[in-house]
Amino acid sequence: MKERHTSLLMFGLIASIALFFMLNLVLGSVEIPVRAVIRVLLGEEENTIWRNIILKSRLPQSLTAIMAGAGLAVSGLMMQTVFRNPLAGPSVLGISSGASLGVAFVILLSGSIGGVALSQLGFIGEVTLTLSAIAGSLLIMILIAYVSQKVRGNVSLLIMGVMIGYIATAIIGVLKFFSAEEDIRAYVIWGLGSFARVSGGQTTVFVVIMLVVLPFSFLLTKTLNLLLLGDSYARNLGLNIKRARLLVISCAGILVAIVTAYCGPIVFLGLAVPHICRGLFHTSNHAVLLPASLCAGASLALLCNLIARMPGFEGALPVNSVTALVGAPVVMWVLFNKRKSER
Amino acid sequence: MNEKITIQVQHLVTGYHTKHGDAVITRDINASLRSGELTCLLGPNGAGKSTLLRTLAAFQPPLSGEIYIEQRKLTSYADAELAKVIGVVLTDRIHLSNMTIEELVGMGRSPYTGFWGRLSKEDKHKVDEAISTVGIERLRGRMIQTLSDGERQKVMIAKALVQETPVIFLDEPTAFLDYPSKVEIMQLLQRLSRTQHKTIFLSTHDLELALQIADRIWLIDKDKALKIGTPEDLSLAGDMGHFFEREGVKFDMDLGLFRIDNLRRYPIRVKGSGRRYNMVQKALARNGYFIDNQSEGTSEIEITSDAYRLNQQTVQTIAELLEILPKNIA
Numbered sequence: 001m002k003e004r005h006t007s008l009l010m011f012g013l014i015a016s017i018a019l020f021f022m023l024n025l026v027l028g029s030v031e032i033p034v035r036a037v038i039r040v041l042l043g044e045e046e047n048t049i050w051r052n053i054i055l056k057s058r059l060p061q062s063l064t065a066i067m068a069g070a071g072l073a074v075s076g077l078m079m080q081t082v083f084r085n086p087l088a089g090p091s092v093l094g095i096s097s098g099a100s101l102g103v104a105f106v107i108l109l110s111g112s113i114g115g116v117a118l119s120q121l122g123f124i125g126e127v128t129l130t131l132s133a134i135a136g137s138l139l140i141m142i143l144i145a146y147v148s149q150k151v152r153g154n155v156s157l158l159i160m161g162v163m164i165g166y167i168a169t170a171i172i173g174v175l176k177f178f179s180a181e182e183d184i185r186a187y188v189i190w191g192l193g194s195f196a197r198v199s200g201g202q203t204t205v206f207v208v209i210m211l212v213v214l215p216f217s218f219l220l221t222k223t224l225n226l227l228l229l230g231d232s233y234a235r236n237l238g239l240n241i242k243r244a245r246l247l248v249i250s251c252a253g254i255l256v257a258i259v260t261a262y263c264g265p266i267v268f269l270g271l272a273v274p275h276i277c278r279g280l281f282h283t284s285n286h287a288v289l290l291p292a293s294l295c296a297g298a299s300l301a302l303l304c305n306l307i308a309r310m311p312g313f314e315g316a317l318p319v320n321s322v323t324a325l326v327g328a329p330v331v332m333w334v335l336f337n338k339r340k341s342e343r
Numbered sequence: 344m345n346e347k348i349t350i351q352v353q354h355l356v357t358g359y360h361t362k363h364g365d366a367v368i369t370r371d372i373n374a375s376l377r378s379g380e381l382t383c384l385l386g387p388n389g390a391g392k393s394t395l396l397r398t399l400a401a402f403q404p405p406l407s408g409e410i411y412i413e414q415r416k417l418t419s420y421a422d423a424e425l426a427k428v429i430g431v432v433l434t435d436r437i438h439l440s441n442m443t444i445e446e447l448v449g450m451g452r453s454p455y456t457g458f459w460g461r462l463s464k465e466d467k468h469k470v471d472e473a474i475s476t477v478g479i480e481r482l483r484g485r486m487i488q489t490l491s492d493g494e495r496q497k498v499m500i501a502k503a504l505v506q507e508t509p510v511i512f513l514d515e516p517t518a519f520l521d522y523p524s525k526v527e528i529m530q531l532l533q534r535l536s537r538t539q540h541k542t543i544f545l546s547t548h549d550l551e552l553a554l555q556i557a558d559r560i561w562l563i564d565k566d567k568a569l570k571i572g573t574p575e576d577l578s579l580a581g582d583m584g585h586f587f588e589r590e591g592v593k594f595d596m597d598l599g600l601f602r603i604d605n606l607r608r609y610p611i612r613v614k615g616s617g618r619r620y621n622m623v624q625k626a627l628a629r630n631g632y633f634i635d636n637q638s639e640g641t642s643e644i645e646i647t648s649d650a651y652r653l654n655q656q657t658v659q660t661i662a663e664l665l666e667i668l669p670k671n672i673a
Contacts, residue, residue, distance in 0.1 A: 084438060101475060140399070222460030226441070230435050237453040238426030245547055282486075284442045287459070 006288055009280055013295035017066065020302035024062040025054055028309055033153050057196070060203035062302060064262065065195040067210040069269055069301025071259045073293040074217050075252035076270030081286070082248045087089050088258040089271035092158065093144050093249070094165030095137045099260035100191065101168040102136020103129055104174075107187045108179040126202065129190065133261035140164060142254035148245050154231075192318035195305050206262045208272035213258065217251050217290060224248065224286040265318050269304075272327040273297045279334030300327065346379035349509055349542040350399065355408035357391060357398045360539055365406050368394040369566040372408070374561065374568050376544055377621075378509060381536045384546040385561035385586075392546040393434075395512055395563070399544070400431050400512050402577040411508065426454035427592065430503035432496070432580055440488040444498050447487055448474060451505035465469035466505075473504040493524035500531065504539075513545035517552065529556045548573075550587065550601055576600060609672055615646025623651070626661050632668070643672050 025037045030039075032050050039053045072090055079088040090096060106128055111209045145159055176184055190197075193231065223244045226234040231241050259266065277292040304326055308317040352374050358367040358478050376382055384392050392583075400409060401417055410417040414429055420428065430451070451473075452466045459658035462470070475481055482490065488497065496516055503511050513532070517525040536543045536558070539601045547553050553560065554574040562570040562582060570582050577583050583601075584594035593604035601616050608631040613623060623646060624634060635641070644664070645652040651664045654671050658664050 219458075222453065222456070222458065223462060228437075228439055229450060230437055232431070232433050232435055235402070235422065236400065236426060236429065236431045237450065238423040239453075240422050250561065278441055282441055284439060285446060287461075302433065 006281060006283075010158055011242055012297070013299055014294065016068075016299045017292035017295060018301065020299055020306060021062055022064070024065070024302055024306050024309075025058050027306065028053070028058065055313060060303065063198050063207050065301040066205055066298040067214075067268060067298035068195060068259045069299070070264045070294045071255040071297070072266060072270035073297025073300075074214065074290060075255040075259075076247050076272075077165065077274040077286075078217060078220070078249045078252040079270070079292045080274055081227055082245060082252075083158050084227075084230070085154070085158060086275070087271070088158065089268075090252070090259075091165070091265065091267060091270070093161035093253065093258045094140050094163075094168055095144070095253050096260045096265045097141030097165040097168035097172075099133040099137040099257060101172055101254055102132040102134070102139075102267060103190055104138070104172040104175050104187055107190070108183050126197075127290040130202070130261045130325075134257050136168075137253070137257035140168065141250065141257060144228040144253070145246055145249055147243055148249055153194045186334055190264050193266040193320045195263055195301070195319060197263065202211075202262070203289060206258070209258055210255075213251075213254055214294065217255070219253060222291075222292060223283075228284055233302065263319075264302075266323060268323040268327045269301060271299055272323075272331045275302060275331050276300075276334050299332075346377045346540060348375045349378045349413055350376040350415075350544075351411040352399070352411045353411070353668070355398070355410060357394045357403075357408040358406045359403075360406070367406060369563060369569065374571055376510075376542050377559075379536055379540045379660045380438040380558040381543045381556065382545075382559045382561060383531050383557035384544065384561045384563070385480065385548075385550065385553055387565060388548075390563040390565060392563060396512055396514050396546055401425055406568075426506065426508075428508050428510060429507040430506040430511045432499045432503050432516055434514045434518065436592060437487070437495075437522055440486065442487050443483070444479065444487065444490070445470065445474070445483045447498055448501045448505055450567070451502035454506065458645075469507070473501040476504060476535070486524070490524075493520045493528070496520065496524075496528060497531070500528070503536070510542045515546055515548065516549055517549050525552055527555075539655055554583070554600060565644070574661050604628060606631050607633040609633070610638045610641050611672070612636045612638065612641055612643040613646065614643060619646050619648075622662070623661060626665060630665060630668075 022034065022037070026032055026034055030050075030053060032054065036047065036050055037054060040051050041059075075090045076088075079090060079092060080086060082088075083092075143164060144157075147160050149158055151160065176187070179187075223239065226237055226239045227244060227248070229237070235241050235246070256270070273293050273296050274289065277289055277296050280287055280296075281292055284288065302321040302322075304319055307326065308316075308319050308322045352372050355369075355372040356367055356568065357369045357372075358365055360366075372395070377509045380551050384395065386392050394403070398405050399417075401420070404418075409567060413422070417594075418426075444633050448670075449462050449466070451463055452469065456462060456466060474480055477500055477502060479494065482494060482498070487495070487498070500513075501512075503513075516532070517528055522530065529549075532543050532545065535541050547608050551625070557574055560572060560574050560577055561578065564570075564586050570577060570586075572580070572582075574583075578596065578599040580592070584596075585601075587594065587601065591604050592601055594600075595602050607628075611627065611632050611634060613620065613634050613636070615623070627634065640653060650657050650659055651661070653664065655668060656667055656671075658667060
């Protein structure tokens, strides 16, 4: 009974990914018929405008959304488990602040010191941004991983992470103060988050990296399940707690770092999706929750991207607003429903 | 009891390393635990019961001394090996929801399952066995958050059982339970020590129960000294009284149990017999009267088969008797 429920839901999630993916390709300011979309994907379409729209814009954007959503959701789930805190999310350890810090350094200082505004540099500028974001977040992550080996309680570690985040934000504030207006503008736009910024060749890189990194989280299934029991019980069942914490935090941290580097700080998906999945699947078992979060994250990211690009909004709505507007009511609905079914 | 010794402790000092040197909790313990026995660790709050238990379970290192488990030093065990030797049931309340009892008990198989933690047919069979041993079959599909404290405790004991360890440590397994549940848990543990030859060691505050069920008692007092023996030997040696007696609590040497020591203020004569007599005696003791049939000039209560009589007054219940009693005593 329960297994059937799980497989049905899983099938539904995968179907929703397929559906939203198709809609992402079809809908937009220029509507392209489904048949034409399929022909483009098969490489048979004659209409070069349609081909360009799909291959250069909509397809990379949709693939980016799928990977970013999946990565954020999986890392959110891992963070919530390792910290046993329902409010933990990818941003909580300051890792995304680290990425912002890296980006801020490059964008804001390049203007003041090098005399070249990075925003004008095009492709090289993009790569530099990505690399600086990854460097910033990995730096913070290494710091957190080091602290996780020294600090006993989860709560202290969590608070340290939050504090590191504050420090990063404060430094960004100082940098902004000394920067030129157009650089600040470029930084703010990066901070809005977008699946569209990743272009052509970089999409392939992003997708390949995510395809390599995401499966690593699945290797932690047993570890994550044991962590649910609390440190003492987990240890008594043979788990090396320090190593487990390090592995989980590193895996989650790297996922966030890469997604943030390519898409900017996307809020909410990582926090919300695991809750939605727990509510839907009524389980804490990571063998179910990990793939479920991955699919739900991808699906929700596609949906958000679709809404952000609705005719009339074209380019105007930042993804971050949409993720919260769509995600928050869903989480609330799930929690209300959970209350009812428990009675 | 000719079972073998599973745990041997030599010159064990427990405590914590702090910035200002070592904080010693219990000092120089030399003792052993045997398989097939239920051993209870007793002592007042703050005596170091939990610290000792945590040290024996390798959750924290001893300040000095050695612990041998099945003839091997505790420190020589790797985490994964230890998981097959010691099972624990802790006071930590697990903040967990949306996990069925069956799944939770199944987690106890983790030391034996492979990389993905999947349960084999044999594992599932062992989970079924443990669930029925502990008697929680009707709970198996329930979610952990819907259980009462006593039910949770049984689930965690089932988890420790499927872990198939020769040793099980329990930190206050009967705390927060109602009385029947306390008895049930203790009896369950005693049965497990007998039928499965497990070494069971638990800390508890339930003196009465421990004295009646434990095969052996470890007694830590406020001065961190440890006394070990069967409940009966400790009673005879006067240790029980020494450890726990205080104003209002007396150790009854004849019963080998503690009882509340009531103030004895007023003598009274009572005529009667049987269960009704015993109950009147109990009620009188609680209210400061004691029976003295030799004393002259005191009032007399006569107990008949359907009433209580005191100075020509007849009442039906002990409550009424207690009400009229003060007016009839000078």
